[in-house]
Amino acid sequence: MTKKIARDDGHGLAPLTPGKRTPFIKEIGRFIPENEFNKAVCHFLGEELHRCGFDTIETAPGDADHSLESRVKRANDAKADLFISIHYNAIDGKFDGAGKDPEGFSAHIDPSGGKSEEFAKIALKHLAKGTVQKNRGVVKQQLYVTANTKMPAVLFELGFMDNNREALLMIDKAFQRECAVEIAMAACEFYGVPYKGSAKPEVTKPAAPPSIKPPAATVRIGSLITKKVVHAYARPEWGTQTGAIVEKGQTRHVYAKKNGWYQLFSGEWLPAQSGDNFDYMPVKTPEPTTGKPKPKLKRVVVDGKQVGAFSADEGIVLSVSDALKKNAKKINVEEI
Incomplete structure (x- = not known):
């Protein structure tokens, strides 16, 4: 009888689960949401398992952050034989430096052990052979998804x-x-079945830093007032955060709209998230520009995080002054 395996990619992208992302990574100019990795691994895992003769079921289809209860129910209702949940760990949410940060992979199971522990140990053996990481071993702890599934779960x-x-x-x-x-x-x-590898070689390219393109149009189409702190994105897609934020109660002009994303004069995008992030007010008649050359924008980056984009020197001076008062380690002023 064909075995059925539940594939669970932890957390979601829309909206992003709070705290489930890397710190800002200077090398690529953005954060990485945890689910960006989890979802990719679950996708590849599905390909591998199907090729080896298994059936699979997704417990969290799409980009939504499904509840733990719904994930478990989907696996239980499908009568899955094994539950595999993919995650990426974190301790304090900041980079402390080489030799100081936690590292490695681990397998988390219900304290009752049993078949879950048996599978976890087999998986750790294979992971240890393939990845150049520390093997942190089996961790027994009370987690909702491993405690409430009716099948071995790791x-x-x-x-x-x-x-x-x-x-x-x-x-x-x-x-x-x-x-x-x-x-x-x-x-x-x-399960005692042969593993069938893929004969097709995999070619990968390094990820390019996100580029921030200014609005193509020079006509303001509306304005928005933020209802809470909103993170800015380099492109209208999740996982491309720039490190800049717009504080609650601030007003920003909008020059383009795309699938619920709003582009600012700086070229960055803000997500509407069903209207929860801000109030948007379209202009009745688009306002053409005067024909004068657009002033050059400069952004202030403090310790790797953009704190603002300005066309006037006064804003730059104020931002730099504030950063100096807060003992910033590195301040850059860059043209956009």
């Missing part, structure tokens, strides 16, 4: 988001696929 933490080296692995497709392959190998060994 939650994998495949690295640390607050370790700079391991954080960058999250967007490495070769690493994503490698994790999936090793967990699939473990499932094959657990």
Whole structure:
């Protein structure tokens, strides 16, 4: 009888689960949401398991952050034989430096052990052979998804988001696929079926930093007032945060709209998230520009985080002054 495996990609992208992302990574100019990695590994894991003869079910389809209860119910209702949840760990949410940050992978199971512990140990053996990481072993703890599923269940933490080296692995497709392959190998060994590898070589390219393009139009189409702190994005898509934020109660002019995203004069985008982030007010008649050349914008970046974009020197001076008062380590003023 064909075994059915539940694939669970932890957390969601829309909206992003609070706190489930890396610190700002200077090398790529953005944060990495945890689910960006989790979802990719679950996708590759599905390919691997199907090729080896397993049936699978997704417990959290799409980008939504499904509740723990709904994930467990979906697996239980499908009568899955094994539950695999993919995650990426974190301790304090900041990069402390080489040798100071936590590292490695681990397998988390219910304290009752049993078949869950058996599968976890097999998976750790395969992960240890393939990934150049510390093996943190089996962790027994009370987690909702491992305690309430009616089948062996293991939650994998495949690295640390607050370790700079391991954080960058999250967007490495070769690493994503490698994790999936090793967990699939473990499932094959657990059920006594041969693992069938892919004959097609995988070619990966390094991720490029997100570019921030100014609005194509020079006509203001509306304004918005933020109802809470809103993070800015380089492109109208999740996972491209720039590090800049718009504080609650601030007003920003809008020059383009796309699928619920609003582009500012600086070229950055803000997500509406069903109107929860801000109040948007369209202009009745678009306001054309005067024909004068657009003033050059300069942004102030303090310790790797953009604090503002200005066309006038007064704003730059105030931002730099504030940063100096807060003992900032590095201040950059860059043209956009």
